Amino acid sequence: MVLIEAKGIRRSYGNLAVLKGIDMTVEKGEIVAVVGASGAGKSTLLHILGTLDKPDEGSVLFDGTPVFSLRDSELADFRNKYIGFVFQFHNLLGEFTALENVCMPAFIGKVGDEKEIKKRATDLLDVLGLSGRADHLPSQLSGGEQQRVAVARALINRPAVVFADEPSGNLDSRNAEELHRLFFDLRKELGCTFVIVTHNEQLAAMADRRLVMKDGILL
Numbered sequence: 007m008v009l010i011e012a013k014g015i016r017r018s019y020g021n022l023a024v025l026k027g028i029d030m031t032v033e034k035g036e037i038v039a040v041v042g043a044s045g046a047g048k049s050t051l052l053h054i055l056g057t058l059d060k061p062d063e064g065s066v067l068f069d070g071t072p073v074f075s076l077r078d079s080e081l082a083d084f085r086n087k088y089i090g091f092v093f094q095f096h097n098l099l100g101e102f103t104a105l106e107n108v109c110m111p112a113f114i115g116k117v118g119d120e121k122e123i124k125k126r127a128t129d130l131l132d133v134l135g136l137s138g139r140a141d142h143l144p145s146q147l148s149g150g151e152q153q154r155v156a157v158a159r160a161l162i163n164r165p166a167v168v169f170a171d172e173p174s175g176n177l178d179s180r181n182a183e184e185l186h187r188l189f190f191d192l193r194k195e196l197g198c199t200f201v202i203v204t205h206n207e208q209l210a211a212m213a214d215r216r217l218v219m220k221d222g223i224l225l
Contacts, residue, residue, distance in 0.1 A: 009034045009167060009199055012065035017050055024050045025061070032167070034159040036172045036192035037200045038191055039210035042219035050169055053138060055201060056169040069166070084153050087091040090160030090168040096152045096176075098144040098159075104131065104151075107138040117163050130158040133195070134188065150181030157188065166197040174206055186212060194198070 008031050009180045014026035032038055032055075040048050053059040055066060057073055066073050068088070076084060108127040112118060118126065131140050134154045144152055151220045153173065160168050170189075174182035186209045192198045202209065210216045218225045 007034045008032070009036075009069060010201075011067040012055060012064065013067075014052075014061060015051065015054060015061045015066070016063040017047075017059070017061050024222055025054070028224055030217065030224060032199060032201055034166075035193065035197055035199055037213045038199035038202070038215045038217060039213035040201065040203045040219060041205070041210045041219045042208070047222045048219050052169050052171050052201065052203050056089050056091060057081055058091075073099060077096065083115070085115070087163055088166045090163070090165035092153075092156050092160045092168060092170040092173045096144075098152055098155060100144050103141050103143060104136060104147065104155045104158075107144070107155055108162055111159060112162045115163055122167070123162070127158065127162055130154070130161055133192075134158050144201065148181075150177055150184065153177060153181070153185060154188070157185070157192075161192070161196070161198070163195075164196075165198075168199065170200060170202040170204075172203060172205065172207065174204070182206065183208070187214040 010032040012028055012030050015025050017025040028051060040051065042048055050059065054061050060074055073081060073084060105124065107126055108130060109123050112123040128140060131137055134157060136151060136154055139147060139151060147155065174185050177185060189200050190212065193200065204210055
């Protein structure tokens with residue numbers, strides 16, 4: 007079943023055309039890797055699919071809903087409830103513990119009461135092998151542990167899809183491999199859909215589909 011459908015996506019910044027008419031679909035439960043050289047438009051596409059940016063032309067349907075027809079407040083609420091993000095830089099809040107960082111999107115979106123949210127966050131940290139690190143600050147965690155906390159944070163609101171932009175780009179090869187396996191484990195355990203922008207060919211080869219971008223188009 008199709009979860010996301012993009013039609014005729016175009017995006018320019020000034021005179022620079024970054025996306026030149028993208029058509030693509032993502033099925034529910036699918037893991038899709040988007041690869042290509044730097045500057046091909048991969049991150050711009052990901053940000054538009056994830057509603058962080060808007061196209062100049064074209065539409066994005068999410069479970070049949072044209073998301074860019076929503077008002078800004080509705081779109082922000084939709085994004086918080088249905089979409090998770092994992093970036094190359096984990097962007098954890100340094101003054102909060104791992105558990106508190108994971109809870110933050112659910113607190114903001116009021117997705118459950120405080121006790122339920124903390125229970126869900128604790129369970130996620132346990133699934134990700136971080137049960138003993140919940141009370142640690144980001145500065146007390148390794149790079150791989152910080153990125154797994156970011157993955158837990160992306161999953162706290164039980165999103166329909168997780169968008170990951172170079173999620174292993176800042177990790178050594180061992181931690182990168184662990185993170186890649188984790189995505190597939192989470193798909194199996196939680197039914198997550200993933201769209202991953204990556205330069206890591208090993209991860210791309212593991213995906214259900216590998217989409218290649220060049221000069222703003224999908225080959």
